[in-house]
Amino acid sequence: GQNIDQPTEMTATEGAIVQINCTYQTSGFNGLFWYQQHAGEAPTFLSYNVLDGLEEKGRFSSFLSRSKGYSYLLLKELQMKDSASYLCAVRAAVLKDSNYQLIWGAGTKLIIKP
Amino acid sequence: NAGVMQNPRHLVRRRGQEARLRCSPMKGHSHVYWYRQLPEEGLKFMVYLQKENIIDESGMPKERFSAEFPKEGPSILRIQQVVRGDSAAYFCASSGTGSHNSPLHFGNGTRLTVT
Numbered sequence: 001g002q003n004i005d006q007p008t009e010m011t012a013t014e015g016a017i018v019q020i021n022c023t024y025q026t027s028g029f030n031g032l033f034w035y036q037q038h039a040g041e042a043p044t045f046l047s048y049n050v051l052d053g054l055e056e057k058g059r060f061s062s063f064l065s066r067s068k069g070y071s072y073l074l075l076k077e078l079q080m081k082d083s084a085s086y087l088c089a090v091r092a093a094v095l096k097d098s099n100y101q102l103i104w105g106a107g108t109k110l111i112i113k114p
Numbered sequence: 115n116a117g118v119m120q121n122p123r124h125l126v127r128r129r130g131q132e133a134r135l136r137c138s139p140m141k142g143h144s145h146v147y148w149y150r151q152l153p154e155e156g157l158k159f160m161v162y163l164q165k166e167n168i169i170d171e172s173g174m175p176k177e178r179f180s181a182e183f184p185k186e187g188p189s190i191l192r193i194q195q196v197v198r199g200d201s202a203a204y205f206c207a208s209s210g211t212g213s214h215n216s217p218l219h220f221g222n223g224t225r226l227t228v229t
Contacts, residue, residue: 042220
């Protein structure tokens with residue numbers, strides 16, 4: 001079966017750094033995405049990893065280890081507006097003909113405190 | 115800003131009625147995806163369409179649910195004879211290609227409440 005695990009909720013302090021982990025067990029792998037979703041709003045794209053290593057984009061970085069089925073999203077210099085849910089999604093083969101779909105984690109709710 | 119447009123934003127239906135959810139993809143996008151999301155849960159894939167074709171409907175319930183993406187006009191997700199369990203947020207997303215690294219652009223969703 002397909003499984004993606006993320007912590008349900010995390011709390012961090014404004015100005016600090018936080019790491020949100022995502023582990024996955026999927027049949028086939030063709031990339032991992034991170035999205036941000038504020039309450040009541042649409043998910044917005046943050047990052048994409050398909051090769052092992054770190055991708056840096058401003059205050060946000062995303063890391064992937066395919067051998068470990070593991071990714072993390074690193075947020076630096078946290079701001080109050082970063083309070084949101086962070087969704088990990090893996091593109092995995094779900095059908096016999098290897099048609100790929102995005103499998104979504106339940107999301108990590110990040111709470112930023114002053 | 116021609117992002118993904120969904121309407122209505124909120125929809126209330128009584129049990130047994132029909133719900134029609136509309137999605138206009140970003141300009142230039144021909145790939146449309148529908149997802150369902152329950153509170154505190156992840157997005158659940160329902161269906162993937164290109165213009166006039168259903169590519170993958172493996173996430174759609176076999177009964178009461180249908181989707182289309184006509185040559186002209188928005189994509190429609192139709193739920194017949196709604197039940198309370200259909201209450202959820204329904205998100206539409208579009209992409210310019212079906213490529214594996216093409217990110218999805220989401221609309222603001224339609225929140226369906228069945229009373």
